[in-house]
Amino acid sequence: MADVVADPEKPTPTPSRRRVNAPLRPPWAEQGLLEVFRHRYILTLLVRREIAARYQGSVLGLVWSYVNPLTQFFIYYFVMGILFGRAQRTEAFAIHVFAALVIVHFFIETMNAGTRSIVRNKSLVQKMAVPREMFPVASMLVSLFHVGPQLVILLIATYISGWHPDPEGMVIGVLGLVIAMTLGTAMALFFSAANVFLRDVSNAVNVLSNFVRFGVPMMYPYVLVKLRFHGHTNLYLLNPITEAVLDFQRAFWVGATSHPARTAAVDMPPNLFLLSLRALLISFGVLVLAQMTFSRLERRIPERLL
Amino acid sequence: MSRADKSIVVRHVSKTFTLRYHRTLKQMSVAMMRQQELSDSFLAVNDVSFTVDQGESIGLMGLNGSGKSTLLKMVNGIMRPDSGKILTRGRIAGLIATGAGFHPQLTGRDNVYLNAAILGMSEAETRRKFDDIVEFADIGRFLDSPVGHYSSGMFARLGFAVAIHVDADVFLADEVLAVGDRPFKRKCMAKMEEIRQGGTTLFYVSHATASVRRMCDRVLVLEKGRLAFDGDVDAGIRYLHYEDDDTEELSEDAADEEMGADI
Numbered sequence: 001m002a003d004v005v006a007d008p009e010k011p012t013p014t015p016s017r018r019r020v021n022a023p024l025r026p027p028w029a030e031q032g033l034l035e036v037f038r039h040r041y042i043l044t045l046l047v048r049r050e051i052a053a054r055y056q057g058s059v060l061g062l063v064w065s066y067v068n069p070l071t072q073f074f075i076y077y078f079v080m081g082i083l084f085g086r087a088q089r090t091e092a093f094a095i096h097v098f099a100a101l102v103i104v105h106f107f108i109e110t111m112n113a114g115t116r117s118i119v120r121n122k123s124l125v126q127k128m129a130v131p132r133e134m135f136p137v138a139s140m141l142v143s144l145f146h147v148g149p150q151l152v153i154l155l156i157a158t159y160i161s162g163w164h165p166d167p168e169g170m171v172i173g174v175l176g177l178v179i180a181m182t183l184g185t186a187m188a189l190f191f192s193a194a195n196v197f198l199r200d201v202s203n204a205v206n207v208l209s210n211f212v213r214f215g216v217p218m219m220y221p222y223v224l225v226k227l228r229f230h231g232h233t234n235l236y237l238l239n240p241i242t243e244a245v246l247d248f249q250r251a252f253w254v255g256a257t258s259h260p261a262r263t264a265a266v267d268m269p270p271n272l273f274l275l276s277l278r279a280l281l282i283s284f285g286v287l288v289l290a291q292m293t294f295s296r297l298e299r300r301i302p303e304r305l306l
Numbered sequence: 307m308s309r310a311d312k313s314i315v316v317r318h319v320s321k322t323f324t325l326r327y328h329r330t331l332k333q334m335s336v337a338m339m340r341q342q343e344l345s346d347s348f349l350a351v352n353d354v355s356f357t358v359d360q361g362e363s364i365g366l367m368g369l370n371g372s373g374k375s376t377l378l379k380m381v382n383g384i385m386r387p388d389s390g391k392i393l394t395r396g397r398i399a400g401l402i403a404t405g406a407g408f409h410p411q412l413t414g415r416d417n418v419y420l421n422a423a424i425l426g427m428s429e430a431e432t433r434r435k436f437d438d439i440v441e442f443a444d445i446g447r448f449l450d451s452p453v454g455h456y457s458s459g460m461f462a463r464l465g466f467a468v469a470i471h472v473d474a475d476v477f478l479a480d481e482v483l484a485v486g487d488r489p490f491k492r493k494c495m496a497k498m499e500e501i502r503q504g505g506t507t508l509f510y511v512s513h514a515t516a517s518v519r520r521m522c523d524r525v526l527v528l529e530k531g532r533l534a535f536d537g538d539v540d541a542g543i544r545y546l547h548y549e550d551d552d553t554e555e556l557s558e559d560a561a562d563e564e565m566g567a568d569i
Contacts, residue, residue, distance in 0.1 A: 020313070020360060020395050022396040022397075022475065023395065024394065024395045025394070027381060027392060028383035028386055029383060041423055045420045045423050046420075049409055049412060049416070052411075052412060052416070053411045124424065126384060127384060127402060128384070129383035129384055129398075302384055
């Protein structure tokens with residue numbers, strides 16, 4: 001043991017010179033969303049850590065990923081479908097609710113977990129030089145992972161109700177998910193940085209989640225909005241999550257009704273595809289704004305994370 | 307020496323922190339009525355400039371609150387200076403992030419991979435060094451149980467073992483030997499010696515004069531955020547008046563004791 005420890009009195013030999021050929025450059029990591037994907041290995045590890053840790057020590061484990069949305073679904077279905085009698089007036093109301101719930105749940109989870117992502121990982125943020133966009137993006141991917149089980153339930157339910165899948169519906173469905181991912185990431189980015197400076201933000205996000213739940217055609221059909229807000233549906237459709245929800249309903253619910261063509265004409269806004277493209281564009285614009293805000297705030301994040 | 311031999315270049319670097327007195331709206335309005343200051347700023351690092359040659363080993367010393375850790379965080383790339391320029395060459399690693407990101411619910415094995423990734427190691431590199439890391443940490447069969455069940459010493463040893471196995475071109479060490487028992491400290495010192503002999507630039511923050519004497523070629527002393535001294539090791543320690551409590555003929559055990567007081 002003692003022979004490996006050099007005597008403090010003895011002058012240590014001059015270390016051999018080693019030439020490092022790398023250039024001199026600033027030590028901090030390049031920031032930005034695109035940089036996140038150059039650090040894919042850390043990103044996968046972070047996502048895996050979150051997924052593994054979420055249900056660690058629970059007996060049911062991943063089953064909770066099914067239980068949570070399912071219970072929500074039963075509550076909504078019971079209250080809106082049976083108590084309010086929606087189920088008699090809207091065909092395959094259960095699938096109508098659940099298709100929307102998959103998107104809404106994903107979006108809200110992304111927003112909530114994303115908001116807390118930087119504060120919760122402060123020990124990492126203060127110690128590693130990686131793009132800090134990593135944390136909100138990882139939250140989005142973890143939520144996306146949990147969409148899987150819900151899609152399985154949705155597919156089984158639609159199959160039982162005699163679903164007729166159509167290629168156009170599938171394309172629109174994918175578009176809906178991409179809209180929710182883009183806007184979810186934008187929200188997660190923006191709120192995660194803001195939450196470092198003002199912890200009130202996470203409470204405000206909770207309030208916002210309530211608006212999201214009721215601001216989209218999940219517990220009520222779009223037809224009702226057209227009827228009651230006649231002339232103002234454009235305002236309603238400006239919210240990209242509305243399109244994302246309608247897209248998912250177009251993909252799964254419309255095909256499960258007895259007359260898909262009629263349902264699509266009555267219950268969906270005309271030219272849903274174009275509306276969805278517009279929603280994607282809006283989401284992308286919000287994402288750019290969120291990234292700009294994030295970049296501005298990001299510099300002072302480590303010192304404010306106390 | 308030409309610029310090509312530099313490993314770290316720090317030019318006129320300053321960093322200000324904002325101290326916040328009042329956090330809630332109520333506290334702020336009360337303070338405003340009493341006409342107190344709402345916030346105050348604090349210059350943690352003030353116009354510091356120095357360069358480090360490749361393979362040099364630098365001891366960064368100074369009293370508590372003199373800005374050592376802030377400077378180290380900026381060299382590591384975690385914080386950015388408000389003004390001035392920092393350039394480094396090659397991969398930076400060090401004993402700053404020991405145990406950072408250890409998830410208490412994941413096993414030691416999973417945590418090693420995650421922590422290594424945080425320190426910039428690829429999956430293949432981690433796999434190659436995995437056995438060495440585990441052997442160094444010496445945590446035995448606890449490797450596959452959750453880190454949350456570890457004793458604090460084991461937790462620290464595992465973090466340390468990962469950090470010290472990163473192949474770095476610049477190695478930063480902040481108050482490293484505050485953890486672990488004596489055999490482990492010796493092992494760490496030996497490993498750092500090895501890193502240094504390999505020609506890695508070493509940047510060592512410590513209050514322990516014996517270990518600075520042993521490890522470093524040059525000492526920087528920070529005083530209230532300013533670079534007060536830059537030069538020879540013994541002169542630097544004398545500048546700090548630390549040698550009063552550092553008897554010349556330090557026995558090895560005494561040196562170890564002192565390392566324990568490294569915080």
